[in-house]
Amino acid sequence: MHQDKIIGILTGGLMGSDPYHPSSWSGSSASFFHELNRQQRLAYAFGPELSRWYYYRRFAGCLHYNKEVWKRKLYMSKAYRDDLTDKARQLAHLHQIQHAQSASPPGHAVVQLGAYMNAREIYGNKMPIFSYQDGNIAERQTSSFTPKALRAQKTLFAEAIAYEKKVAHDMDLIFTTSEYLRQSFIDHYQLPPARVVNIDMGTNLSPFEHITSQQKDYRRKDILFIGKSDFLRKGTDLAIQAFEIVQQTYPQAILHLVGPEVKHQRRYPNPNIHFHGLLSKNNPQHIKTLESLFQHCAIYIQPSRYEPFGIAPIEAMMHGIPAVVTGEWALKESVIDGVTGAHAKLNDAQDLASKMLQLLQNPQLAQMGAQAQEWAKGHFSWEKTVSSLLAHIDNHPPKAALHAKPVRDTKSSAQKVSHEVSR
Missing domain, CATH: 3.40.50.2000 (Glycogen Phosphorylase B;)
Structure with missing residues (x-):
């Protein structure tokens, strides 16, 4: 059994960009990465953040009378997700330098939270890559609560679902927060059942033990x-x-x-x-x-x-x-x-x-x-959830390409990085 150190990525968008901020992923991001660190399996974690001016410019091009549609036209677009992936690529290269890694070595695995970006496009086949999900766009589209004005954006949904499906198929395994969501990934994104694993989720409030x-x-x-x-x-x-x-x-x-x-x-x-x-x-x-x-x-x-x-x-x-x-x-x-x-x-x-x-x-x-x-x-505890995730990662067969020579980012990291989060 191999035990990889985990490189964590909070994928941005509506989930947030700082893995340790109390509001990122409704507080679950910090809980998840703190537990990984407590179990001595976290290498480092980061998240891509685009500039304020980027959002001003992009939102101006997504104007719509319905506020929800206006917001989703940006966050669901492939162009936005590609930009997040590019920013994450820059941060990944900077982290390699900071951690004295001229290349991503064997013995590391990547876990990305969410699917706003695609870590496979950053690391290629150099290491195993997994995602942990609490939802998907296909569920949003089929929900009766989704505004009609948003459901009418069929091209937008088709683009977003196609992107998420590619991300899902690029992952070694998909971890989900529920059996319901696991089945959704299998049904909507045509994933083999063995590649989608429900590990539940922890809570972000330490219980008041005296209340029984x-x-x-x-x-x-x-x-x-x-x-x-x-x-x-x-x-x-x-x-x-x-x-x-x-x-x-x-x-x-x-x-x-x-x-x-x-x-x-x-x-x-x-x-x-x-x-x-x-x-x-x-x-x-x-x-x-x-x-x-x-x-x-x-x-x-x-x-x-x-x-x-x-x-x-x-x-x-x-x-x-x-x-x-x-x-x-x-x-x-x-x-x-x-x-x-x-x-x-x-x-x-x-x-x-x-x-x-x-x-x-x-x-x-x-x-x-x-x-x-x-x-x-x-x-429902982060200890149980993270232990389950690590057990599946440790028992997942490593790819033959794990030792492949990485593609180097030759551009200046200092010129490209606008925000970097490390712990």
Whole structure:
């Protein structure tokens, strides 16, 4: 068994460019690379960043009345992804110099997060290359939540899917965050099943270990919702509608909304709906608020209209809170219906309210909370995810071309590099 050191690449775009920034890949990038480093397998990590003027110029050429289309016309274009790959190539060459490597030596492997760029076009066949994915463009295209104006951009989708398919086929293995997504790559991108591996995902909040199902008071009717972005995609309006139905049975119930801006409270003046705003996991006061919510809330709800993965329900379950989620996508895997929570119908506030009441009225809710906590802690950790990834990499047959002489970048790195991230 060979044990390669990992060169990590955060592929940019909407995922971010700094592998260690708290907001990159919703915080998962830093958690992933820190765990790789803890297991002494990380060589270094970097991410390509294009200049502010680049974005000004490119966005000006993508004008559209629909903001989502305007944004996606840039981020989904092949030209943008090629530019990110070129920038990553420059950074890769600079790292080789900084680490006293005139060439990428045997004993290294590359793991790229996402598919905004293609590491195979940088490293060729000199070393094994893998990707770790939490979604793909094919899923975005087929989602009923995708705006009609965006779905109408058929040429854009065809170009983006073709690019992602090529990236997928260029990888030695694709790692996914769920079995649902694994099957999506197999079905949409015609990948052999053996080349797509589900390794799940960890959470980005260290659990408050003192919060256990035995210490919680499940007689409280406090309900938690976390959705830091996309008011409609996360189903915030559905959560509020369902809660007001639940209130007819439990007038004392309280809905805690974390993520949606406090300004939305003007639209929903119900005194039992508490808007906490965005709570940062890097702010000590916000952490105390989260701790209190995890301690006192009896159930969690996530009625998303589209959710490739969804970490928040897992974080809730880690604190003994059964979760009611939309029974679609990876959510139906992370929450076991009737065991660690319940599945609600897509875009159905009445069914969501019914499932919420079933849990709140369940005399075995504490037992369900204990099962949720045991399930989440046992299956969703970065240690487990990274260990699984490394086991597959270590057992993956090395290519014969691994020792091939690399193609050198003869241009001046100092002239080409606009941003470089290293740890």
